[in-house]
Amino acid sequence: MTNKERALLVAEKAHQNQSYDIYPYMYHVKKVAKIAEDLGYDESIVISCILHDTMEDGRLSYNDIKKSFGKEIAEIVYLVTDEKGRNRKERHEKTYPLIATNWKAVVVKVCDRIANMEHSYYNNEGKFSMYLGENKEFRNALYKEDDETRRVWDRLEVLI
Numbered sequence: 324m325t326n327k328e329r330a331l332l333v334a335e336k337a338h339q340n341q342s343y344d345i346y347p348y349m350y351h352v353k354k355v356a357k358i359a360e361d362l363g364y365d366e367s368i369v370i371s372c373i374l375h376d377t378m379e380d381g382r383l384s385y386n387d388i389k390k391s392f393g394k395e396i397a398e399i400v401y402l403v404t405d406e407k408g409r410n411r412k413e414r415h416e417k418t419y420p421l422i423a424t425n426w427k428a429v430v431v432k433v434c435d436r437i438a439n440m441e442h443s444y445y446n447n448e449g450k451f452s453m454y455l456g457e458n459k460e461f462r463n464a465l466y467k468e469d470d471e472t473r474r475v476w477d478r479l480e481v482l483i
Contacts, residue, residue, distance in 0.1 A: 337381025
């Protein structure tokens with residue numbers, strides 16, 4: 324069994340009772356991973372995309388992920404996991420600086436944003452407007468001109 328297949332099983336179990344709009348949560352997980360794959364990112368990023376919400380929503384720990392997938396992936400997933408806050412804005416203000424410390428975490432977070440925006444464009448105009456409204460803050464906090472992240476930022480720009 325490949326690491327990707329194992330990650331999909333772990334994510335499916337972690338999100339088994341959750342939904343994404345009218346779909347099982349794995350719809351979102353697979354979409355985020357597909358974006359990373361389509362952009363040519365490596366296995367560590369693809370697996371991190373699959374696991375990106377498992378600490379925040381699936382109750383897995385850093386050590387659970389580290390034991391099964393290694394320190395690099397555990398770090399990426401940890402960094403993209405929202406910090407505690409009273410509201411969305413406060414959580415982002417605490418989380419974005421952490422994400423910005425690791426270019427692979429930035430890629431995972433932007434892939435997640437792309438998946439959310441693409442879905443909401445067709446299914447939830449209010450959420451799409453929310454993401455557009457947050458884009459300046461999102462970009463200011465996470466954008467860095469470099470070769471590693473350019474592809475994912477270019478893909479996001481198409482939606483903006």
